Amino acid sequence: MTRQLFLAIALMGTGVFLGSSAATASIQQCEDKHVNCLGRCADMSGGAGDWGGRQNLCLPSCDRRLRQCFIRDALSRRW
Secondary structure (H helix, E strand, O other): OHHHHHHHHHHHHHHHHHHHHHHHHHHHHHHHHHHHHHHHOOOOOOOOOOOOOOOOOHHHHHHHHHHHHHHHHHHHHHO
């Protein structure tokens, strides 16, 4: 009986451990995608806008993608 209890506890611990690492991996994937998106954003004017006064829209777009990735990840873990 003690052996079965120990085995059950060990299996539950393994399941929790594997489940938490999967969530961490998906958060890291979101961060990697965000960094790659930011790397593609070229802001030659240093935030002052271009010659017409328009601001760079790439950075807010990358931030929006990061938020969507985090929300999607949180919803998938909830269920």
